[in-house]
Amino acid sequence: MAKKKKAAAAAGAVTAARSNPYVQRVIEDDDLRDNVRVAFEAARDAYDRLSNGKAPAKVISDDKKFHKDLQVAAEALKDAGSSLRAGPKRKKRGGFGRKLLLLAIAGGLAVALSADLRSKILDTLFGAEEEFDYTSTTAPSATPTAGSAA
The missing domain is CATH 1.10.287 (Helix Hairpins)
Structure with a gap:
């Protein structure tokens, strides 16, 4: 007992x-x-x-x-x-979401502030722009002016 x-x-x-x-x-x-x-x-x-x-x-x-x-x-x-x-400490969360948000904001700022980075991204997404020089093969025609009598 x-x-x-x-x-x-x-x-x-x-x-x-x-x-x-x-x-x-x-x-x-x-x-x-x-x-x-x-x-x-x-x-x-x-x-x-x-x-x-x-x-x-x-x-x-x-x-x-x-x-x-x-x-x-x-x-x-x-x-x-x-x-x-x-008192009890709050448990820290993983912080992965915060890090991802910070990374996205930093990436957006980098794209917004850097013209070279923007052009590289656009070239990667849509292909490189073809640059060309335009030269006319025709001579400008003589257009009648308002003061001349024809």
């Missing part, structure tokens, strides 16, 4: 943890998890330096590595706290 009560209590704890928004943030946010991990490791290192047999007062006042570990732990906890206060 005691095993069933413990199992029910564990199931209740799991359900409560799943519904807790902070636990969800820790599960989903990689940066938050990394900050908590770094803070834990730095605090553990600081504790190990404090309990290595030297006098604690001497370690606290003189040990530079101890101070560095405390500083790293404090910064990581500060970052984790500000991350929790900021």
